[in-house]
Amino acid sequence: MARPSFWLMKTEPASFSIDDLAHRGREPWDGVRNYQARNFMRDDMRVGDGLLFYHSGGAEPGIVGLARVASKSYPDPTAFDPAAKHYDPDSDPEQPRWFLVDVAFVEKFPRLLALAELRRRDDLVGMALFARGQRLSVQPVLERHFKIIRALGRGS
DNA sequence: GCCAACGTTGGC
DNA sequence: GCCAACGTTGGC
Numbered sequence: 450m451a452r453p454s455f456w457l458m459k460t461e462p463a464s465f466s467i468d469d470l471a472h473r474g475r476e477p478w479d480g481v482r483n484y485q486a487r488n489f490m491r492d493d494m495r496v497g498d499g500l501l502f503y504h505s506g507g508a509e510p511g512i513v514g515l516a517r518v519a520s521k522s523y524p525d526p527t528a529f530d531p532a533a534k535h536y537d538p539d540s541d542p543e544q545p546r547w548f549l550v551d552v553a554f555v556e557k558f559p560r561l562l563a564l565a566e567l568r569r570r571d572d573l574v575g576m577a578l579f580a581r582g583q584r585l586s587v588q589p590v591l592e593r594h595f596k597i598i599r600a601l602g603r604g605s
Numbered sequence: 606g607c608c609a610a611c612g613t614t615g616g617c
Numbered sequence: 618g619c620c621a622a623c624g625t626t627g628g629c
């Protein structure tokens with residue numbers, strides 16, 4: 450895959466928001482239990498890749514800022530932790546099933562770019578985010594779309 | 606809170 | 618291997 454690559458990562462702000470990431474600086478993106486999303490993280494992400502940070506499930510879903518990939522992929526330790534929310538009793542530390550990358554804060558946009566607003570733009574047609582029934586929490590983004598959204602978010 | 610879309614599980 | 622049942626996601 451060509452580098453750098455660009456991605457969108459969803460999170461429910463009630464559990465982990467852009468403000469949480471800003472505060473922590475860097476965070477292991479644990480708990481992903483979808484094979485397609487895992488494959489993107491495990492196989493395709495590289496340190497430095499750009500991330501669009503998306504809030505789902507809230508009052509107003511949308512893109513709230515930027516982050517970047519801060520580590521290579523490695524096994525998700527929460528899969529082996531019985532106390533963890535996304536514990537997977539069938540996963541084997543000798544043959545890890547779930548992987549993650551660390552994510553680092555880059556910037557929070559001065560305003561949220563609402564999903565409804567983004568949908569209406571002619572220059573963003575085709576984004577996976579808009580696909581009917583799209584539930585993937587980690588998805589690739591075209592560089593062109595990433596740049597348009599970054600500029601929008603910064604208020605230009 | 607509703608519900609459509611989707612992924613996973615498990616009986617057969 | 619099929620497919621119904623179930624759980625989850627996530628917009629509205």
